[in-house]
Amino acid sequence: MKGYLALEDGTVFEGKAFGATGKRHGEVVFNTGMTGYQEILTDPSYCGQIVTLTYPLVGNYGINDEDFESQRPQVWGFVVREACTIPSNWRSREKLEEFLARYGIIGLEGIDTRALTRRLRSYGTMRGIIATGEQDPDFLVEEARNAPGLSGQQLVPLVTSKKPYIIQGQSYRVVLMDFGVKQNIIRWLQKLGCTVIVVPAQTTAEEILAYNPDGIMLSNGPGDPKDVPYGVETIRNLLGRKPIFGICLGHQLLGRALGADTYKLPFGHRGGNHPVKDLRTGRVYITSQNHGFAIDPDTLDPDIVEVSHINLNDGTVEGLRHKKLPVFSVQYHPEAAPGPTDSEYLFEQFMQLMAEGRQNGLEVDGHATK
Numbered sequence: 510m511k512g513y514l515a516l517e518d519g520t521v522f523e524g525k526a527f528g529a530t531g532k533r534h535g536e537v538v539f540n541t542g543m544t545g546y547q548e549i550l551t552d553p554s555y556c557g558q559i560v561t562l563t564y565p566l567v568g569n570y571g572i573n574d575e576d577f578e579s580q581r582p583q584v585w586g587f588v589v590r591e592a593c594t595i596p597s598n599w600r601s602r603e604k605l606e607e608f609l610a611r612y613g614i615i616g617l618e619g620i621d622t623r624a625l626t627r628r629l630r631s632y633g634t635m636r637g638i639i640a641t642g643e644q645d646p647d648f649l650v651e652e653a654r655n656a657p658g659l660s661g662q663q664l665v666p667l668v669t670s671k672k673p674y675i676i677q678g679q680s681y682r683v684v685l686m687d688f689g690v691k692q693n694i695i696r697w698l699q700k701l702g703c704t705v706i707v708v709p710a711q712t713t714a715e716e717i718l719a720y721n722p723d724g725i726m727l728s729n730g731p732g733d734p735k736d737v738p739y740g741v742e743t744i745r746n747l748l749g750r751k752p753i754f755g756i757c758l759g760h761q762l763l764g765r766a767l768g769a770d771t772y773k774l775p776f777g778h779r780g781g782n783h784p785v786k787d788l789r790t791g792r793v794y795i796t797s798q799n800h801g802f803a804i805d806p807d808t809l810d811p812d813i814v815e816v817s818h819i820n821l822n823d824g825t826v827e828g829l830r831h832k833k834l835p836v837f838s839v840q841y842h843p844e845a846a847p848g849p850t851d852s853e854y855l856f857e858q859f860m861q862l863m864a865e866g867r868q869n870g871l872e873v874d875g876h877a878t879k
């Protein structure tokens with residue numbers, strides 16, 4: 510069956526549909542990772558987006574039982590050069606096309622993904638329509654132009670957990686604010702022995718503190734951080750109470766809670782080889798990234814917070830460190846999945862802050878809270 514991707518700039522790509530049939534809008538973005546399509550498809554941060562991969566052969570190792578970052582595909586469309594129909598891997602349980610079809614996600618193959626990516630890189634991410642069957646291309650472009658943009662949509666409520674749940678461990682108690690958490694963040698905390706209490710994004714600071722946590726983890730998640738004011742409010746009320754570690758959307762919300770502004774990047778960072786420099790040590794890490802927004806460094810209060818990491822490709826903010834409190838965050842993904850695990854030490858750093866918090870309590874403006 511035929512399939513189309515129409516962009517708001519008037520470009521229409523025609524290819525072959527696989528997975529589900531129908532029509533859906535989304536923000537069209539590209540990821541440059543050479544592997545890890547199962548993790549990308551199931552990462553809740555992609556909710557609201559139609560994702561294309563620059564790597565041309567996709568589906569070769571099928572879908573397995575282990576590489577899920579959430580229970581289902583979260584992308585709103587998937588565009589590839591060539592989709593493999595006969596996967597070969599000992600872990601494979603299902604074909605990519607069956608997996609997408611089962612969850613109503615449209616896939617499109619036979620697309621010149623290099624041309625598509627170059628377009629997105631030149632003009633920025635665009636609204637798009639992915640559709641299967643016979644279609645009028647001009648009408649699809651019109652629909653793409655009328656589709657809602659990513660900003661302004663309430664996407665976090667679509668992917669956050671409905672109820673709190675606890676994964677029992679032996680070491681520190683971590684409350685994880687679930688804005689659309691990737692499973693590998695939970696796996697890392699579990700590996701370090703933490704008890705993880707996952708709470709919905711709308712949970713208040715009082716409710717979180719009632720769990721008596723040693724630390725608070727702010728997860729990744731979809732959409733524009735400006736559309737999550739309730740998360741910012743909660744984080745603001747948690748500052749100074751417990752150690753806090755934010756990842757990606759969690760980092761952006763923390764930045765906003767500290768008074769900074771966020772803005773949209775032209776085409777975002779999505780891939781497994783983004784170089785990030787730790788400004789304190791001068792060391793460069795190769796990181797896994799997936800974000801379309803960033804913190805505006807000019808809006809940070811230098812008395813309160815410092816930029817701890819920057820991206821070496823475009824100089825954007827990649828990490829924050831509070832100057833007085835045990836509070837830090839990164840824009841990239843130390844949990845990897847997919848991508849390099851160079852930055853796993855950040856989880857150890859969080860453990861360290863929780864250990865110190867247990868011993869000394871937190872110092873807020875010179876007053877111990879314990």
Ligand SMILES: NC(=O)CC[C@H](N)C(=O)O
Pocket residue numbers: 554728729730731732733734756757758759799800801802803
């Ligand atoms: N992975 C994430 O948490 C992404 C954060 C945010 N949705 C962005 O695109 O910038």
